[in-house]
Amino acid sequence: MRYYPILLDLRDKHCLVVGVGQVGTRKVQTLLSCAPAGLRIVDTREPDTCWQEVIDQGLVDYHVRTFEPEDLDGRFLVIACTSDEDLNWRISRLCAERGILCNIVDQPEKCSFILPSMHNQGDLTIAVSTSGSSPALAKKIREELGTCFGPEYGRFLALMRRLRPLVLELDLPTSENTALFRNLTRSELLDVISQDNPGLVLDVLKKHLPETLHHRLEGVVSEPD
Ligand SMILES: C[C@@]1(CC(=O)O)C2=NC(=C\c3[nH]c(c(CCC(=O)O)c3CC(=O)O)Cc3[nH]c(c(CC(=O)O)c3CCC(=O)O)/C=C3\N/C(=C\2)[C@@H](CCC(=O)O)[C@]3(C)CC(=O)O)/[C@H]1CCC(=O)O
Numbered sequence: 001m002r003y004y005p006i007l008l009d010l011r012d013k014h015c016l017v018v019g020v021g022q023v024g025t026r027k028v029q030t031l032l033s034c035a036p037a038g039l040r041i042v043d044t045r046e047p048d049t050c051w052q053e054v055i056d057q058g059l060v061d062y063h064v065r066t067f068e069p070e071d072l073d074g075r076f077l078v079i080a081c082t083s084d085e086d087l088n089w090r091i092s093r094l095c096a097e098r099g100i101l102c103n104i105v106d107q108p109e110k111c112s113f114i115l116p117s118m119h120n121q122g123d124l125t126i127a128v129s130t131s132g133s134s135p136a137l138a139k140k141i142r143e144e145l146g147t148c149f150g151p152e153y154g155r156f157l158a159l160m161r162r163l164r165p166l167v168l169e170l171d172l173p174t175s176e177n178t179a180l181f182r183n184l185t186r187s188e189l190l191d192v193i194s195q196d197n198p199g200l201v202l203d204v205l206k207k208h209l210p211e212t213l214h215h216r217l218e219g220v221v222s223e224p225d
């Protein structure tokens with residue numbers, strides 16, 4: 001395997017995107033969906049109206065100027081997608097010197113990490129990478145997976161997020177928990193979730209879960225995702 005895949009928790013991390021044209025805008029959207037502690041944007045152009053909402057909400061601080069090395073201070077992760085090749089190189093080198101994670105879009109030789117093609121449904125993330133050999137194939141595979149893993153997976157995971165702690169609270173042996181969760185994921189639960197029928201969901205849960213939990217299941221099923 002050429003690259004080591006990881007999932008980063010950015011909630012207490014400060015990030016930087018330099019250059020928010022077509023590509024940079026997409027990168028900012030993905031970063032914002034992970035709620036970083038701070039996200040600075042630097043671009044020589046005035047922000048488009050599409051930025052106003054996130055600027056007003058304080059989700060990004062947008063600087064209209066060229067990049068300065070001080071922009072890297074306190075940054076955990078940097079993505080550069082400017083149309084200035086020399087600047088992208090400079091940012092890449094500065095990040096390398098300072099041990100900051102850095103992606104220069106479409107230029108893997110300047111990156112300390114590359115981005116996969118991603119399919120998301122709630123808590124489900126399916127990331128596809130071809131290790132840089134064919135981003136177009138990664139995208140095609142992502143699109144194919146998207147047709148197999150629809151919104152019911154997001155709803156299934158929202159349900160499991162609420163249910164799992166209740167099961168773990170029972171302090172059953174690990175082997176029993178494993179069997180129970182395995183059975184649930186292989187049961188008709190996903191099917192009934194996609195039918196949008198809370199009564200049936202409750203029936204399936206009761207069938208698979210210990211009776212001591214049954215009185216709590218209605219609350220788990222009716223709670224909004
Ligand atoms: C997955 C995705 C994520 C994202 O960007 O968010 C992504 N590229 C996407 C699409 C895409 N990019 C390109 C095309 C045109 C077709 C083609 O060239 O194949 C298409 C397809 C299209 O647009 O239809 C051009 C391209 N990309 C790179 C090079 C340079 C090179 O290969 O050396 C060139 C040639 C530039 C040129 O011609 O000069 C390099 C990289 N692109 C990567 C990621 C990393 C490796 C991913 C992997 O391991 O597969 C890596 C190494 C670095 C990085 O950028 O992180 C995103 C899909 C999003 C989605 O799912 O919709």
Ligand SMILES: NC(=O)c1ccc[n+]([C@@H]2O[C@H](COP(=O)([O-])OP(=O)(O)OC[C@H]3O[C@@H](n4cnc5c(N)ncnc54)[C@H](O)[C@@H]3O)[C@@H](O)[C@H]2O)c1
Nearest residue numbers: 019020021022023024042043044045066067081082083084
């Ligand atoms: N869009 C694509 O499909 C695509 C495909 C292949 C490669 N690329 C490459 O990805 C990079 C970005 O592409 P794009 O389509 O988003 O370009 P773009 O022109 O839409 O965006 C580039 C942004 O960089 C900003 N910028 C330029 N100089 C700057 C500086 N000194 N400091 C800060 N910001 C600066 C510009 O104001 C602009 O907003 C380019 O290197 C491009 O060659 C893009």
